[in-house]
Amino acid sequence: MPVTTVDPEALRTELRAAGLRVTEPRLATLGVLAEHPHADAATVHRHVAPQLPGSSVQAVYNVLADLTDAGLLRRIEPAGSPARYERRTDDNHHHLVCTGCGRVEDVDCAVGAAPCLVPSQTHGFAVSEAEVIFWGRCPSCSFATDGED
Amino acid sequence: MPVTTVDPEALRTELRAAGLRVTEPRLATLGVLAEHPHADAATVHRHVAPQLPGSSVQAVYNVLADLTDAGLLRRIEPAGSPARYERRTDDNHHHLVCTGCGRVEDVDCAVGAAPCLVPSQTHGFAVSEAEVIFWGRCPSCSFATDGED
DNA sequence: CCCTTCCTTTGAACAGTTCAAAAGAACCGG
C-alpha cells in the first residue's frame, strides 16, 4: 500500500478501492498531499489551483472531507494551526509541531497499532487511540527565540 | 500550591503571586474553573454571568488569556472542540476525550515532568513537551453508538 | 448512449476567537 505515490494510476486505484469516483480535484488533492505532507486546506488549494483553474477553496474542503471519511486521509489539528491533512493513514505515528512556525514532522511510533499508549486511568472510557504531539522549536525557529514571546 | 481551591483568599494570593491584579472577573473565572474543570470560554461565561451581571464573553476571553499567559491556567484544544481551560498547571498530566460528546477527563502521567515521552526522531527540534490525548467513548456515549457516525 | 447517482460549484452563513479604542477600576505613592 504505497503512501506517498504521485503516480496517477495508483491514485486512481486508491480512490476506486475506497469506493469513491475518480475526479480531477481528488487526484490533484492527493498529488499535492504526496508532495506536501501536513498541508492545510488553503495550502492544498494554492497548489491545486494552477492545475485546475477555477477550483474553489470549498471544493478543496469537500474533497478533503470525502477523502478523510473514506480513510484515505488523516486529519490532524494541532492547537493554533488550521487543520492539516496527511496520507499516512495505515500506520500509527505521531507528530512533532514547532511552537514557532507551526511546522509539522512525522515521528514513528514504537508500537505499530493504536492505541500505542494506555492511560493509567480510563474513567470508564473505551479508549481507541492515543494521539501524541511533541511540541518544540524547529531548527530554524530555535535561532530566532529572542523576538518571540 | 492548591489547585482546585475556591477559597477567595487563596485565589487572591495566586493572582498576586503571578503579578496580576485582583479583580472580580478573574476571581470568578478561577472559581468557575475550580468547579468545572475543562470548561470552555462560553461555559465559563455562563457560570460567571450570574455573579457578575453585565460581564461579556470578550471579558472572559481576556481574563482566560491573561491567566493562561501568567501560567495560572493551561489551555487545551482537542480537535473538534472549542478551547478548554484547566487549573492543573503544576503537574504534567494528559487527557481523555470522548469522541461522542467531547467530555474531557484528566489522566495522570507516570512521569511527573515534561516531556514525559521522548520522540524517536527529533528532526532537530528542541522538544519541550509531549501532549497526549486519549480518544475514546465515555460510558454514556458507549451506549449510544448506533445513531452516531 | 442514457440515466441515475454522486460530485463540484456558488454563495452564504456560522462558530470561535481576536483586535482596537475608550471608559473604568486596582494599586502605589504621598
Added chain:
DNA sequence: CCGGTTCTTTTGAACTGTTCAAAGGAAGGG
C-alpha cells in the same frame, strides 16, 4: 486617606477557518 498612573474591562466590530444548502455538471453502470 486621596490622587495619579497603570493595568483591566467594556464595547463593538472584524476576522479566520470551516460548514451548510441548492443547483448545475460529470462519472460510471446498464
